[in-house]
Amino acid sequence: MIKVLFVCHGNICRSTMAESVFTDLVRRSHMENQIRINSAATSREEIGNPPHYGTVKRLDQAGIPVVPHQAVQMTKKDYRDYDYLIGMDSANIRNMTRIAGGDPEGKIFKVLSFAGRDADVADPWYTGDFEATYRDVTDGCAGLLQYLREHDLSK
Numbered sequence: 539m540i541k542v543l544f545v546c547h548g549n550i551c552r553s554t555m556a557e558s559v560f561t562d563l564v565r566r567s568h569m570e571n572q573i574r575i576n577s578a579a580t581s582r583e584e585i586g587n588p589p590h591y592g593t594v595k596r597l598d599q600a601g602i603p604v605v606p607h608q609a610v611q612m613t614k615k616d617y618r619d620y621d622y623l624i625g626m627d628s629a630n631i632r633n634m635t636r637i638a639g640g641d642p643e644g645k646i647f648k649v650l651s652f653a654g655r656d657a658d659v660a661d662p663w664y665t666g667d668f669e670a671t672y673r674d675v676t677d678g679c680a681g682l683l684q685y686l687r688e689h690d691l692s693k
Contacts, residue, residue: 543620549579549609552626554589560679578612580633596668627658652681
């Protein structure tokens with residue numbers, strides 16, 4: 539079982555969107571028994587809150603079921619428990635590395651690196667642009683699934 543944790547600042551917009559998009563991609567690929575997916579925040583600001591209404595609306599428009607979720611904060615234990623910890627932007631990566639106490643096993647990645655881009659997924663909490671976030675998240679999640687097929691699931 540490959541375990542993937544998506545991480546953003548508050549765990550109500552980008553990481554919950556990625557969790558739902560990736561869960562849908564995995565389900566459509568009939569790989570639910572091979573990949574476990576979750577999401578978390580680097581901050582405590584939104585702990586206990588559900589996905590942002592903008593995320594829910596954009597996923598609904600795409601016909602992607604929203605994974606039931608309440609915001610939680612990433613912990614050092616998550617680094618041990620997950621195989622891939624996927625951040626949405628450079629600030630997330632710095633904070634994830636701090637929480638984990640480093641990245642000695644090379645488990646921390648930026649989501650768009652799987653789409654061949656060294657870019658950040660903009661936070662729609664600030665931009666209001668859930669469409670751009672959805673496009674970036676979808677690109678990164680599709681690339682991640684392809685990467686896992688080639689590197690982990692082919693073994």
